[in-house]
Amino acid sequence: MSLLRRLPSGPQSGTDPDALFDAFASWNADRGLTLYPAQEEALIEVVSGNNVIVSTPTGSGKSLIAAGAHFAALARDEISFYTAPIKALVSEKFFDLCALFGTENVGMMTGDATVNADAPVICCTAEILAQIALRDGADADVGTVIMDEFHFYAEPDRGWAWQVPLLELPQAQFVLMSATLGDVERFQTDLTRRTGRDTAVVKHAERPVPLIYSYRTTPLHETLEELLSTQQAPVYVVHFTQAAAMERAQALMSINMCTKAEKEAIAALIGNFRFTTRFGRALSRLVRHGIGVHHAGMLPKYRRLVERLAQAGLLKVICGTDTLGVGVNVPIRTVLFTALSKFDGTKVRRLRAREFHQIAGRAGRAGFDTVGYVVCQAPDHVIENERALAKIGDDPKRRRGYARKKPPEGFVGWSEDTFEKLQTAEPEPLTSRFKVSNAMLLSIINRPGDCFQAMKRLLTDNHEDRKAQRRHISHAIAIYRSLLAGGIVEKLAAPDEHGRMARLTVDLQEDFALNQALSTFALASFELLDRGSPTYALDMVSIIESTLDDPRQILHAQLNKARAEAVAQMKADGIEYEERMERLAEITHPMPLADLLFGAYETYRRGHPWVGDHVVSPKTIVRDMYERAMTFTEYIQFYELARSEGTVLRYLADAYRTLSKTVPEHLKTDDLVDLIEWLGELVRQVDSSLIDEWEKLANPAEALAAGQELETKIRPVTANARAFRVLVRNAMFRLVELAALDREEDLLELYPDVDWGAGLDAYYEEHDEILTGPAARGPALLLIEEEKELWRVRQIIDDPAGNHDWGVGAEVDLAASDEEGHAVLHVTGLTRL
Incomplete structure (x- = not known):
């Protein structure tokens, strides 16, 4: 039954907490579910209009609390926003909420896709809500804000987007949710001060599925064999690189994971699923053996296949990275850590408590298990030494003579004591990541009221310490002065009819900070090209590619290939080693039209300062593939990107969507239309799920009726x-x-x-x-x-x-x-x- 039908009716019923709670609880009971005590506590606070910080374990039903918050907002005739850290989760939640409240009542905004934006329930990325908060402040039509995975507040590059709504939306009711928030006392005090609402903290809830921890000094394959024999599968084997996950999966093929009947069930579920790439063919062998692989670099359809097989209980072991810790609903009974240290992009360090709990919390899922298991492997050299000493026995002379195997150079170790401390450690306090940008100043200057006072409040009453605030103030002053000097902003001698003390001299594009930031730059740059040039179509592609996010793995592979070819040529030319090294330092990944694009960007930025937050980045991936006349598989093989197929496909899909949406029809030549059609068909034939998702968003009702297919039926390539x-x-x-x-x-x-x-x-x-x-x-x-x-x-x-x-x-x-x-x-x- 639709949840909307349970909305209370009658005078003031939408604001009566008891009526709201009873209506929601009875709907839940009709589904055969009983609210956990923590859910009851949180929902009572929600319907009472209070802010709620929900810091309960994974699997304790935070999604139901979010649904209750939307339900209460609808009853009060308020707009509610649900935010998530990644677009895929926003899309997933959009369809979940459509099923609960009806497609006409739910909208979505991700910056590159907008559906039903006037709906009373909106799913969006945190950045979208942050920009709305900056644009409209206390006048924003935002009644309730549900921020999922709120620990992303501490993300270095994106954390500002989780903080800004708290600062700029005093009229809203907030529901902040995560399993790993740590100490939230300062958020509780701050939210109450800003919103005038009481703020309740719901934490220390009893985990619906308790966890049992164990530390192992047996080789990993022996550990796994024991877990399988004691019915502790499915096991998620956690690695911290994609390469290690795949290598481990292949190494486990020697273990007999499944019975003949189980393998037949796997084959039946796979059916006619197409494994279209080299990685896919390797995955096919693994999953038919009962072993899955899961990481962010895979094609979406392969990840979905692994998730579906796991949900059906057909995979005994899944080797993957810690990406499974973000929003993927896969029933895992045992989480097996292969290490408690990882390389974080700068150095190798031990896992933080928050990281450990995010991953460990995936073990044992309500409705699937009565208990979950978290297992940690000792370091390999420790296991080897333990086994060698066990063979030697108790002879002290022989034990003294044994040359213990040492850890590899640069190794950051861990022990059983490390493991035990992580189990009981509270997640680290969330660190403020506030930052000032061009878009922030432009949004605040453009809204009614005194922008100087608004900006002063934002810069001096955020969550940063005083030293950081002074740094942000200096940066904001520098941006403001550049806007004045460029004639973009003018200071007024007296307030205008909207109370503004300064105003913009240019018209901002509608929702200028909510969509592809450089799309207007691309439109302006198209005019610089010669339509009669034989490379016109490819040059148009290069402009679009320069506005897309950099796919780091692909550009790195291109750089490696360019350097290898340059070294070979220089050796053939007899160039000495020192000079080769000097020349190599100057080589970059290929950047078509770099001079034209950088020059055009500098000119455009002077009149459109908001693009200063997003630097143009010349690159060639679509163009490179087209000029080399390669198929997707050939391109992956050429640059050795087998572990990053998903990254390549997502980039190609983004390029296709941006080319289709951004290039005006009157600028499309036959060659360019051919190229766009080719790119769309290439993406569709490799994995149609990304394009299918955009089509589903255009008609979510049909998508809900159709259900989730393992692989969408692909139309013939001809x-x-x-x-x-x-x-x-x-x-x-x-x-x-x-x-x-x-x-x-x-x-x-x-x-x-x-x-x-x-x-x-x-x-x-x-x-x-x-x-x-x-x-x-x-x-x-x-x-x-x-x-x-x-x-x-x-x-x-x-x-x-x-x-x-x-x-x-x-x-x-x-x-x-x-x-x-x-x-x-x-x-x-x-x-x-």
Whole structure:
């Protein structure tokens, strides 16, 4: 039954706490559920209009408290906001709340996707709510704020977004939730002072599923075998690098995880699921053996497959990283730590109490288990020494003579004592991460009232210490002076009709800080390009790519590849080592149009200062893949990105969405439309879930009715004829590129039945080189004869004389292409016309 039907009716019923609580509790009881004491306590405070800080263990039902807060806000005819740290969680919660309150009553805002923004219940990222708070302050139409995973308040780069709503929305009721908040007394006092509401703290709730801790000095495979034999599976084996997780999973293939019947059940659930990449084929072998892998670098469909298999109880072991600690609902009975130290990007250090509890809290899920287990492995060298000494026995002379294995260099160790202290340690106090930005000043200057007083209050009454506040004040003054000097802001001699003491001289774009910050810069930059240039379409792509977030793993791989190629060339040229090292330091990842983009950005920023918070970043990933005429799999293999497939796909999907939404129709040439269609089809054929999600958001009611499929039925790759022609053209041009580089071995690896050597020898007897410029890859040099079951194609080679008398012939198998999700060619050879 819809929760909305339980809204109390009658005079003042929406503000009667008892009526609200009874209505919500009875709805919950009708579902066969009983409220935990901590849930009851929190909900009583919520319906009474108080702020609530919920610091209860994982699995104790915080989501139900959030639903109760939305329910109470609806009864009071107020707008309620739910915030989460990542867009995927926002989207997931959006559909959950649609199921509870109806799609017409729930909206979503993530900065790059907005659905039903006028709804009374809004799901959004913390940054979106922070910008609304800065823009409208106490006048914002925000009645209730539910901030999930509130420990992100302490995140160095993003924590400001969790703090700003607390500072700027005194009219709102706050519900702050996390399993690992630590001491919250200062938040309790601060919220009461700012909002005038009492603030209740709900903590120390009894964990619905108690945890049992143990420390092991047996090798990991023996530990796992014991856990499996004592019915403590499924086991989540926690690693702190993606590489270690995959290596461990492969090493565990020697353990017999499942019975024959269980393996048959796994195969049945997998069904016709497509494992389309090299990593996917490795994962297929693992999951059929009862072993899962889970980390942020995987394709979304692979992560979802592992989660579904785990939810069905079919995976005995999942090797992954600590990403499972953020919002993924997978039933895990045992969490097994392989280490209690990790590299945090700067140094190797032991886990903090908050990190430990976030991960350990995933063990034992209500509704699945009566008890959960948390196991920690001793360091490998300690285990090896223990086993060696056990073999030696009690002979003191032999024990003294044993040369103990030492830890590796730079190792930060842990012990059973470390493990025990972490179990009882309170999470560290949350550290304020307030920061000042261009967008912050522009938002406050643009809203009604005295911006100087508003900014003074924000800078002197935040959660920072006095030293940090003085630093923020200096930074804010510097930004304000630059806005004055640039003519963006003018100070007024007397307040205007809105009480402003200063005002902007430019019109801010609507929701300027809520959407892609550099989208207007991209629109302005398009005008700098020559539409008649043969590289126009690719240059448009480069402008869009410069506005997207940097995918660190891909750029690092490109840099490594560029440096390796440069070293090889310098060695061939006889350049000495010292000079090679100097030159290598100057090499970066490829950055097309860098000079044009940096120059345009500086000019644009002077008139549009809010973009100063987001620096343009030239890069080439979409363009690189297109120019190299590579498939997704080839690109992953070329840059050795198997562990980052998901990162690559998310970037390509973001680029496709931004190209589709940002480039005006009148600027789209046929070449650019071809490229956009190709990119969309490439993403869809690899993993359609990201595009499917955008389509679901357009019609959430249909998405709810359809339910969750393991893998959306992929449309045939040949159905989009325009995109498929580009796929064929790229596949054929890839052969031309390899031929131009005289890469006969690579050609033979792709098509071993073709006599490439003879064809290349004959061609080079007549011509000096094979051209690969824009004209060489254009549609004019690809001849296609379309038939019902196959296409006959010929890629004409662009020779220096312009004779166009040689080419590569092939047949395109349409049925096989639909099966594989890319153009399947049967190449007939490199021949003269």
